[in-house]
Amino acid sequence: MLFFEDVELGRTQKFxxxxxxREEVIDFASKYDPxxxxxxxxxxxxxxxxxxxxxGWHTSSMTMxxxxxxMANNAQASLGSPGVDEIRxxxxxxxxxxxxxxxxxxxxxxxxxxxxxGSIFGTVTTFNQHDEPVMTLKTIGLIRCRDPRGDQG
Amino acid sequence: MLFFEDVELGRTQKFxxxxxxREEVIDFASKYDPxxxxxxxxxxxxxxxxxxxxxGWHTSSMTMxxxxxxMANNAQASLGSPGVDEIRxxxxxxxxxxxxxxxxxxxxxxxxxxxxxGSIFGTVTTFNQHDEPVMTLKTIGLIRCRDPRGDQG
Numbered sequence: 001m002l003f004f005e006d007v008e009l010g011r012t013q014k015f016x017x018x019x020x021x022r023e024e025v026i027d028f029a030s031k032y033d034p035x036x037x038x039x040x041x042x043x044x045x046x047x048x049x050x051x052x053x054x055x056g057w058h059t060s061s062m063t064m065x066x067x068x069x070x071m072a073n074n075a076q077a078s079l080g081s082p083g084v085d086e087i088r089x090x091x092x093x094x095x096x097x098x099x100x101x102x103x104x105x106x107x108x109x110x111x112x113x114x115x116x117x118g119s120i121f122g123t124v125t126t127f128n129q130h131d132e133p134v135m136t137l138k139t140i141g142l143i144r145c146r147d148p149r150g151d152q153g
Numbered sequence: 154m155l156f157f158e159d160v161e162l163g164r165t166q167k168f169x170x171x172x173x174x175r176e177e178v179i180d181f182a183s184k185y186d187p188x189x190x191x192x193x194x195x196x197x198x199x200x201x202x203x204x205x206x207x208x209g210w211h212t213s214s215m216t217m218x219x220x221x222x223x224m225a226n227n228a229q230a231s232l233g234s235p236g237v238d239e240i241r242x243x244x245x246x247x248x249x250x251x252x253x254x255x256x257x258x259x260x261x262x263x264x265x266x267x268x269x270x271g272s273i274f275g276t277v278t279t280f281n282q283h284d285e286p287v288m289t290l291k292t293i294g295l296i297r298c299r300d301p302r303g304d305q306g
Contacts, residue, residue: 032214034221035231047232056234057217061185061210068187078188079200081209083241089234 002076003146004108004118013103015073016066020054022095028058053092059099059135060087063126066101067139077144079117085138091128098129103139116148155229156299157263157271166256168226169219173207175248181211206245212252212288213240216279219254220292230297232270238291244281251282256292269301 029038033055036043041051054062071078093099107121120143126135182191186208189196194204207215224231246252260274273296279288 028214032218034218035224035233037233049233055217056236057210057214061181061214064208064210065185065187071188080188080190080202081242083209083239085239086236087238087240088236 004143005146015070016100018062018099020097025054029055049092056089059093079142087137091134157296158299168223169253171215171252173250178207182208202245209242212246232295240290244287
C-alpha cells in the first residue's frame with residue numbers, strides 16, 4: 001500500500017489503453033451531454049468536430065478510469081479528491097481512438113489540520129493513438145499518511 | 154437562437170431537478186471510477202463518505218446534462234468548450250439526492266483571431282435538495298456571433 005510518505009515528486013507514470021467505441025460515445029452523450037455534435041455525424045459535420053466525437057466529460061471520465069486502474073495496480077491509501085483544476089479539451093476524441101495517460105506528480109502537502117492525511121498534486125495528459133494530447137488537467141488527491149503523527153513528509 | 158451578442162453578464166439562471174439513483178451511481182462508478190467507496194456501502198462506511206456516494210465525475214456529468222437541457226430550452230449557438238476551471242467537489246452526492254444548478258455568466262470575450270465566435274465565462278454551483286452546494290466549477294463556452302464582422306460585443 002502506497003501512503004503519503006511514499007509518493008515521489010517528479011515521477012512520470014504512463015499507463016492505460018482505453019478503446020473508445022462509437023456505442024459508448026453515443027451512450028455517454030445521450031445521458032450526460034446530448035449536444036447534436038456528440039450524437040450525430042451530420043450535425044457534427046457542420047462544426048469544428050467534423051464527425052461524432054466524445055463529450056469532454058466522457059474523455060475526463062475515461063481518463064479517471066485509467067487512473068483508478070493504475071491506482072489499483074499500485075494500491076494507494078486514497079481518500080478521494082476535493083476537485084481538479086484547468087481541464088483543457090485540446091483535440092476531439094473520436095470513436096476508434098485509443099487513449100492513454102501520462103501522470104506527473106508535481107507536489108505534495110501534509111494537512112495541517114488533519115495530520116493523518118495529505119494532498120498529492122499532479123498533472124495529467126491524455127493522449128490518443130497518434131501521441132497527440134487530447135486533454136490536460138491538474139489533479140488533487142487526498143491520501144492517508146503511514147504515520148499519522150509524523151513530521152511534514 | 155441565442156448568439157454571443159445576446160449573452161447578458163451577471164445574469165443568474167436556476168434550473169434542473171436531477172434525481173440521483175443508486176443504480177446510476179453504481180453504474181457510472183463501475184465504468185469510470187470504481188473506487189470501493191463509490192461502489193459499496195461497507196467500504197464507504199470506513200471513509201469520510203459514510204455510504205455509497207457518486208463519483209465527482211458523475212456529479213460533473215449530471216450537472217452538464219442539466220446545462221445542456223437548459224441550453225436546449227434557450228437555444229444557443231454553442232460551439233463546444235475548450236475546458237473548465239476549478240472544479241470543487243464540496244460535499245458527497247448520495248443516492249436519493251436531487252440536484253439543481255445555478256449558473257452566473259461572469260464574462261464574455263469576442264475572439265480576436267476568429268471574429269465569428271466568442272467565449273462565455275460562467276460560474277456553476279450544483280446544489281442538493283437541502284440547498285447545500287455539492288460542487289462549483291468555472292465554465293468556458295464557445296458561441297457563434299450573430300454578426301461575424303461586428304465590433305467587440
